[in-house]
Amino acid sequence: MSDLHIRCATLSDINTLLQFWREAAEGTSISDDHDGVTRLITRDPEALLLAERDAILTGTVIAGFDGWRCSAYRLAVHPDHRRRGIATALLQAAEQRFAAVGGRRVDAMVLEVDEQAHHTWATRGYHREDHWRRRVKPL
Template sequence: MSDLHIRCAGLDDIDGVLQFWPEAAEGTSISDDRDGVSRLVVRDPEALLLAERDGRLVGTVIAGFDGWRCHVYRLAVHPAFRRQGIATALLEAADARFTALGGRRADAMVLEANERAQHAWAAAGYHREDHWRRWVKPL
């Protein structure tokens, strides 16, 4: 995996990330647009991590820390590059970021219908907490 490079995204990466997610990620988010991703990169320049191989984007993860909790979003690996340790490397980079910031526990949002993702998260050491339910309100 020595040819895998993980780095923080910059504003110049946004269009590529937005093209990548429909190919590699399940589901969509209200923030999956240039404005949403730009706000993330400007507010927290180290949150959006990119995995590249030979200059090609092959994976992403958002490792967000609000000072209270560590949140993982948009873990995505291009289908042609799955099962090569890329998701593991991205989550290790997220864990390192959280640890450096003083984080104590990470949580991830995982689609109920995405069984493949549920298995991957379990393999990464995450477990489901059925006593919590996400509540949302569009703004």
């Protein structure tokens, strides 16, 4: 994994990122557009983490903090790069960010039908709260 580089997204990454999500993420959201991502990066420049290998975008996670709770969204790894520890590395980076800002709990949005994603989150210590349909982990 030494060739994997994780960094914060910049405004110049937006077009590449949106294309990546179309290919790698299971579905899209109403905020998956240039304006939505611009707002995210402008408001919290450290929230959107990108994983790159050989300068190619291989994974993403949004590690948001609203001052109260940490939230993880858009964990996605390109299909050609899955099962190589990228999601784990991204979650580790997100959790480091959360600890640095004083977060004490993480809520993760995970698609109900994505069993592989549920396994990934569970191996990192997140448990499912059925009444909210999310995965949570105390920090």
